[in-house]
Amino acid sequence: MDRRHEQGQAALAAAGHLRRMIVEGALRPGEPLRETKIAEVLGVSRNTLREAFRSLANDGLVVHEMNRGTRVNQLSAEAIREIYELRRFIEIPALRDGRRTDEVVARMRASVAAADAARHRGEWIEVGTADLDFHRAIVSLTGNSRLIAFHEKMAAELRLAFGVLDPEVLHEPFIDRNVQIAARFADGEAAFAAELLADYLSVSENLVLSTHLTIH
Amino acid sequence: MDRRHEQGQAALAAAGHLRRMIVEGALRPGEPLRETKIAEVLGVSRNTLREAFRSLANDGLVVHEMNRGTRVNQLSAEAIREIYELRRFIEIPALRDGRRTDEVVARMRASVAAADAARHRGEWIEVGTADLDFHRAIVSLTGNSRLIAFHEKMAAELRLAFGVLDPEVLHEPFIDRNVQIAARFADGEAAFAAELLADYLSVSENLVLSTHLTIH
DNA sequence: GCATATTTGTCCGTATGTATA
């Protein structure tokens, strides 16, 4: 049996594989991605791999330079500041002014529960995933699919910075903050929840930036 | 003569060519883009054309469905509402709170002058381009490159809806509005300029939506 | 500054899966 097409989309599978390797830190920021080598490892042709690269470049996980190839994106301190500025700009009004629904409240609770469970297992990558899902739930309050996609792309980009930092130090302090935010929002105290969220983002930005600066 | 490599970047050139045809209405929303045929017309291989399609899909100008190919994107009324909601969310605070610089003021004046000149020549596509450039200048006040790129992508997407409408009716009324907004902002009356901008966006949205609905 | 090796950019031919008349 020919399994090449059983997933239906070789480029998508390759992109997913690379995405996971980047998020987990197996491929480090700045590392060049050689087409021939990676195509061989993933078992796809160079043409297919180049399509996967396009998809990842679209998400900001890799950057492509003409005639110089593709490499894992490396966030500058300025880029990190930009992303947090936009997270504030998007998430705080979304939480403060968004229409509360049972569906979103349930999704928030599920995310914080998943983060807490992953903490006890010591799986910090999973904690990070659950954390981002919590904040995606906040943005989903806007109901604007383009804004949701934009925020999701930035969140994925931010994980590039997380990848080189100590995941426990980075994520552990924020689980309880998310619990508080979710509880306040569920109780109808959206304005107070938004203030807690503003605190979260400030502290998180300073932590990521300070650690980022000491490394580079 | 072999013209295949003389431009250095066939995929980029092909994407630019298709982008222009879509914006000018030569390719209409919903129209399927056959790989073999278009590759032949543009004089590039199918591999190269597929890379160009990825780039256009990234910008929201075309949509790709698995095993069903690529077609020119067709904006729904809901999509148009989403885009205007985000234009308000982004442009109004940018104009109201942005730091005024001579550079941006000059860029605004250049844009409205270009729009006015194109009006007298009857070149409405050019008017549309100048109009969008004016609003890009507003967003550039934020200094956030990611926000600027996001806004630009939405503006390009919006031109899909413009393409099937009467360009004179669509653009003519807004040239003078931009003149007023630019003048107020240059005079330091940012808050008033922002109110005029809010008016602009409301009227524009209603015009595009009403014409869109009567057509579809 | 030059010659060489590596890598990317692009094209072609072909086989196979998928959708549709």
Added chain:
DNA sequence: CTATACATACGGACAAATATG
């Protein structure tokens, strides 16, 4: 159901740009 058109994917080839010694 079959036939046809089309998209998906592979592998090989060569040109052009870049990196290396």
